[in-house]
Amino acid sequence: MTTAQKIKDIEDEMAKTQKNKATEYHLGQLKAKLAKLRRELINPPGGGGGGPGIGFDVARTGVASVGFVGFPSVGKSTLMSKLTGTHSEAASYEFTTLTTVPGTMMYNGARLQILDLPGIIQGAKDGKGRGKQVIAVARTCNLIYIVLDVLKPLNDLAILQNELEGFGIRLNKKPPNIIVKKKETGGIAITNTVPLTKIDAQEIKAVLSEYRMTSCSVTIHEPDCTIEDFIDVVEGNRMYVPCIYVLNKIDAISIEELDLLYKIPNSVPISSATWLNIDELMEETWDRLELVRVYTKPKGRAPDFTMPVVLRRGRSNVGNFCDAIHKEIKKQFKYAMVYGKSAKHAAGQKVGLDHILEDEDIITLFKR
Ligand SMILES: Nc1nc2c(ncn2[C@@H]2O[C@H](COP(=O)(O)OP(=O)(O)OP(=O)(O)O)[C@@H](O)[C@H]2O)c(=O)[nH]1
Ligand SMILES: [K+]
Ligand SMILES: [Mg+2]
Structure with missing residues (x-):
């Protein structure tokens, strides 16, 4: 039986099983089994299906990449x-x-890399067409555009989302705040700092048993987390x-249709x-990429506003800034003066390598 068939069987069984106290454990097991099979699809045990295929992955340039996913001929x-x-090439x-x-x-x-990708079809994640390679490239992008043709059914959006989900991509979502720690002994201990509204201990235990995790601590800080969130972790x-x-x-x-x-x-x-409304698309793109522009100000001179150093949020401290200029700079670093949103005072703040910079900050480096 192929992995895709096994997945289909489990999905059928889940559809048949009513959710209630008596079936919770069983459903938890099925969901975990499904997640494991999906992983096999992404990364077959024999190798070969993991990363983007030859010719699909391209050299990465720029500070961030945007990948286009959609059905064929949506533009x-x-x-x-x-x-x-x-x-x-574009054609009808x-x-x-x-x-x-x-x-x-x-x-x-900021220099952005834009990746045009082949159209995908329903079933791509399960191996239809070149869908797997396409989605594997999308997995590595900093932003995905799901491109839709408004003349076609809007339900296509849900189909595409489902294809990406099946390949381990979570769209417009933060990683769930759940911590699972493996232990040598002691069984399973579950603690929660928020009320659990959509998940219960039985389901959690079923999933852990499916993963052969007999001793571990589970701490849930994620409000309204689901068993799917837990499996993701x-x-x-x-x-x-x-x-x-x-x-x-x-x-x-x-x-009228546009209003809807x-x-x-x-x-x-x-x-x-x-070329309608492209300005809004680019503004939204900029917001979602969460880029941080930092302007350099040579000592005693005005800042250079023409060429920002662009960093990504989460990797935007002074050390990252130094690395973006030249890998040797950190060795000579003594301190930096920072002006702008991240500085405590309007007159600037003296900071070290760990200081986190904000968009449009101005910085002067002082060397030893
Ligand atoms: N009316 C209209 N037609 C468009 C628009 N954008 C693209 N098209 C037409 O849609 C068709 C497909 O465009 P492509 O750019 O090739 O679409 P694609 O999504 O790259 O297609 P594949 O590479 O085959 O997946 C062409 O005939 C385009 O002229 C648009 O904004 N409005
Ligand atoms: K086309
Ligand atoms: Mg195309």
């Missing part, structure tokens, strides 16, 4: 070509794009990626053909 290549100036027939086509664009002083290979739903081809619909589209959270309606 991904049209958008990518116009944004970057790099030609990616499906599967025009057959591999990753990279381009770059500058925005707010136990599995540990999830990618939490921000996502914008790009609703393309609005040139072909009425204003605006109600969909995390979405930006655009037309890549007639």
Whole structure:
């Protein structure tokens, strides 16, 4: 039996099983089994299906990457070509794009890599078409655009989300605040600092037994966490990626229809053909990438506002700033003066390598 068939069997059994006190343990086991099988699909035990396939992965440039995921002919290549100036073939027939086509664009002083990807179809995560390679590239991006054609059913969005979820990608979600620690002995201890509304001890134990984890402590700080969140933590290979739903081809619909589209959270309606609303798309892109621009101010001179050093949130301390300029700089570092949002005083703050910089800060380095 193939992995995909085993998955189908478990999904069928879950659909048949009513959720109640008596079946909780069984359902927990089934969900854990499902997660393990899905991992096999991403990373087959024999190797081979793991990372992006040959020709699919491309050299990474720029400070952040945006990957385009969507069904065929929704306008991904049209958008990518116009944004970057790099030609990616666009045509009215499906599967025009057959591999990753990279381009770059500058925005707010940051170089962004834009990855145009082949169209995927339902079942991609289970091995249909080149979907697995496409999703494997998307997994490594800092932002995903799910591109949709507004002339097609909006339910396509749910299908695509499901494809990415099945490949261990979590869209617009933070990692659940749950800590699982393996121990030598002592059995299973579950503590929670928030009320558990959607998960219970039986389910947790079923999952742990499925993973052969007989002794461990589980601490749950995540409000309303589900058994799926818990499995994500136990599995540990999830990618939490921000996502914008790009609703393309609005040139072909009425204003009334457009008003309805605006109600969909995390979405930006655009037309890549007639270049409508691209400004909003880029502003949203900038916000979601959480980039930090830092301007350098040579001692005794005015800051250079033309060329920021761009860092990513979470990797934006003074040490990261030094590394972004030159790997030797940290060795000579004595202290830095920082001006802007991260500084305690308007007149600036003297800081060390651990100080975390904020967007549009100004910095002067002092060497030993
Ligand atoms: N009306 C309209 N048509 C568009 C728009 N953007 C793209 N198209 C048309 O949609 C068709 C497909 O465009 P592509 O850019 O090739 O789409 P794709 O998503 O890259 O397609 P694949 O590579 O085959 O997956 C072409 O005929 C485009 O001219 C748009 O904003 N409005
Ligand atoms: K096409
Ligand atoms: Mg294309």
